[in-house]
Amino acid sequence: MENKIKLLIVDDELKFLESVAQRLELRDFDVTKAKSGAEAIAAANTGKFDLALLDLKMPGMDGTQVLEILKKEHKYLEVIILTGHGSVDSAVECTKLGAFSYLPKPYELDALLEKLKEAFQERLRKKFEQDQARMEKIAKLATGSSPLGILRELRKLDDDEK
Secondary structure, three states, X not given: OOOOOEEEEEOOOHHHHHHHXXXXXXXXXXXXXXXXXXXXXXXXXXXXXXXXXXXXXXXXXXXXXXXXXXHHHOOOOEEEEEEOOOOHHHHHHHHHOOOOEEEEOOOOHHHHHHHHHHHHHHHHXXXXXXXXXXXXXXXHHHHHOOHHHXXXXXXXXXXXXX
């Protein structure tokens, strides 16, 4: 289970949600489903996800609101918008808010899988760069500080990761 890509799928259309979830589970994704924006935020706060597939038009909290919250609170989460109500304006807005990609419904499975792969690679790249920068900071600390100074700085670095 730990080797699977953890995917959060958010859509208020239950038949669509079940269908896409089932298709992606068959392709070895670890899928969590959410039927609303609030449910998605709650799921993201209790589980760690690699990717999110997010519907744009939902009652209550819409996809752009959910996107904004997810990107603020989960810096390595890559989000793909999958919507039947797309427009150039909403695509631009979602991109500005940090969406990795924007795909129309109905979707083609191969195109979706390709975007999921690209999004996961981007997530790994960002995480690797952050980890590398963090290791460089730790190496500098180790050569120029007292043990207590090192511990204080490591604590600050650890707090920055949360």
